[in-house]
Each structure stands twice: as structure tokens, then as C-alpha cells.
Amino acid sequence: YPLNYFNLPLHYRDDLKSVLIPYxxxxxxxxxxASRIFSDLHIHIPEQLICMCVLKGGYRFFSDLVSKIQNENRLRNDRSxxxxxxxxxxxxxxxDRSTDAIDIIGISDLSSLNNKHLLIIEDIIDTGVTMVALKKELEKYNPKTIHVVSLFTKRRKDKKCIFKPDYSGFEVPDHFIVGYALDYNEYFRDLEHICVMKExxxxxxxxxxxDKVE
Ligand code: 5GP
Ligand code: MG
Ligand code: MG
Known part of the structure; x- marks a missing residue:
């Protein structure tokens, strides 16, 4: 979409080429x-699904997905x-390049994953290297099941992606995208729409x- 269809913040207006996916x-x-995940993963009370937010890029998606699953919970009487x-x-x-050296910084006490159902909530999968490493790390804590949902997956020109999530929101072209908590060196997280940057x-x-940035 052309930029002039949107109210973009002044501080980023000159840095963006187009809006790829509006908010x-x-x-x-x-x-x-949320409705797919609810139908597939509903479980028996008092068991819980552990929803794991992969910071920082996944925080908006995590927050909106969890609240939409909560809506399903409010509206349904047959399952939960x-x-x-x-x-x-x-x-x-x-x-805008993936590196092989990945830092995983636990915020929660990961021993809580033991024998629980886990849903990893991620912003975007590009090469898949990050998710392979993260999943391998989390498997050490013996969760009962692991599912992965990624808001975006990238259609890479070289077709080299080593991980396919259980659920994906959008397949995006091979551009570096920002907005909706996805950053470029910590900029653009404070942008509502998913945008493509100008050179x-x-x-x-x-x-x-x-200098590493998440
Ligand atoms: P991968 O290891 O799959 O190549 O990359 C995964 C991580 O790199 C994502 O979780 C995300 O943080 C970051 N990433 C990959 N592609 C993009 C992109 O197009 N835009 C932004 N902002 N981050 C990306
Ligand atoms: Mg990420
Ligand atoms: Mg990032």
C-alpha cells in the first residue's frame, strides 16, 4: 500500500518504502x-497451556494472540x-542479517516447563536457525508437547529455511520488515503497521x- 493511505509517525515517514500489511x-x-489454536489445543482443566513470548519482537503478537484466545474462552461453554x-x-x-550466534536469555524459570504443554509465540521465521536453537534449548526442560506459532514466515529467495512452524500468520516476501514490535536495530518497534524500509x-x-540486537 502507498504510504499516504496511512497515518505514519513523523519520525519514520522518510525511512519507509511501503506498508506491507496494515495493522x-x-x-x-x-x-x-486464535480460533485455530483454540480448537486444536484446548486442554482439560486444570492443565494449562504455557504461552511463551519470544522477546522483544514477539510481544505485540503475543499480547494480541493471548487476548483473542481469551475471547474464545469467554464465548465458549463446550471447551476451554x-x-x-x-x-x-x-x-x-x-x-538486517541473521547471525549464527544466538543468545537465549531465560526470564522465566524454565523448570516450570516440565511435563507441560508449550506454545512458543514468535514474530518471524527467516532462516529458521533461531527457532531450531530455541526449540532444542527448551526441549531440555521436558515439556509434554511443543507447538510453534509465528506471525510471519519469509519466502526466501534461496529457499533455505530449516524450520516450519505449526501455525503461521502470513508468508512475506524476502524483504526486511519492521513495525508491530519488529525492529531494525531497536528502531521501528513503535510503528503500528508492518512496513518495508527504504534503502x-x-x-x-x-x-x-x-553489536547484537534482538
Ligand atoms: P532466523 O533465525 O529465522 O533467520 O531469524 C529469526 C529472527 O530474526 C526473528 O525472530 C526476528 O527477530 C529476526 N528477523 C528475521 N527476519 C526479520 C525481518 O524481516 N524483520 C525483522 N524486524 N526481524 C527479522
Ligand atoms: Mg524473533
Ligand atoms: Mg530484531
Whole structure:
């Protein structure tokens, strides 16, 4: 979509090329995901599904997905999906490139995963390297089941993706996208819509290699 259809913050207006997915469309899609996940993963009370937010990029998606599952819970009398909420931080990206060195920073006490159902809630899967590493790490804590939902998966030109999530919101073209908590070197998280950056924006916010950002 052309930029002039939207109210974009002044501080990013010159850095963006286009709006790829407007906020409202993201919300509609998350509603559909919530209903799928609710139908597939409903479990017996008092068991809980552990919803794990992968910070920082996943926080808006996590928050909206959990609240839409809560809506399902309010409206249904035949089944239910009790949830508990956990958080983890994963860092890998420098500028717009994936790196192999991934830091996983536990925020929750991961021993709580033992024998529980786990849903990992992630923003985007590109090469899949991050999710393979994260899943391997979390498996050490012996959850009963692991499901992964990613709001975006990237249609890579080289077709090299080593992980397929159980649920995906949108397949996006092979561009670096920002907005809705997805960042470029910590910028653009405070943007509602999913946008593609201009070359000039990429240059403007570039950092030295070696500085890691999540
Ligand atoms: P992967 O390990 O699958 O290559 O990359 C996973 C992580 O890199 C994602 O969780 C996300 O934090 C970051 N990432 C990958 N592609 C993009 C993108 O297009 N935009 C942004 N903002 N982050 C991305
Ligand atoms: Mg992420
Ligand atoms: Mg990031």
C-alpha cells in the first residue's frame, strides 16, 4: 500500500518504502489463528497451556494472540484453553542479517516447563536457525508437547529455511520488515503497521557488526 493511505509517525515517514500489511489486517489474521489454536489445543482443566513470548519482537503478537484466545474462552461453554504466560529473550540479528550466534536469555524459570504443554509465540521465521536453537534449548526442560506459532514466515529467495512452524500468520516476501514490535536495530518497534524500509532508512540506522540486537 502507498504510504499516504496511512497515518505514519513523523519520525519514520522518510525511512519507509511501503506498508506491507496494515495493522487491521494483522488483527484479523490473529483472530483466525486464535480460533485455530483454540480448537486444536484446548486442554482439560486444570492443565494449562504455557504461552511463551519470544522477546522483544514477539510481544505485540503475543499480547494480541493471548487476548483473542481469551475471547474464545469467554464465548465458549463446550471447551476451554487455560493459559499461563512466560517470557524468553532471544538475540541474533545484526542490521538486517541473521547471525549464527544466538543468545537465549531465560526470564522465566524454565523448570516450570516440565511435563507441560508449550506454545512458543514468535514474530518471524527467516532462516529458521533461531527457532531450531530455541526449540532444542527448551526441549531440555521436558515439556509434554511443543507447538510453534509465528506471525510471519519469509519466502526466501534461496529457499533455505530449516524450520516450519505449526501455525503461521502470513508468508512475506524476502524483504526486511519492521513495525508491530519488529525492529531494525531497536528502531521501528513503535510503528503500528508492518512496513518495508527504504534503502536510505536501512543505511541511516545501521550499526557496527558485533553489536547484537534482538
Ligand atoms: P532466523 O533465525 O529465522 O533467520 O531469524 C529469526 C529472527 O530474526 C526473528 O525472530 C526476528 O527477530 C529476526 N528477523 C528475521 N527476519 C526479520 C525481518 O524481516 N524483520 C525483522 N524486524 N526481524 C527479522
Ligand atoms: Mg524473533
Ligand atoms: Mg530484531
Amino acid at each position: 487491521g489486517l494483522v488483527q484479523d489474521r490473529i483472530e483466525a489463528l 484453553l487455560p493459559m499461563s504466560l512466560e517470557f524468553i529473550r532471544v538475540r541474533s540479528y545484526v542490521n 536510505s532508512g536501512i543505511t541511516k540506522y545501521k550499526v557496527q557488526d558485533g
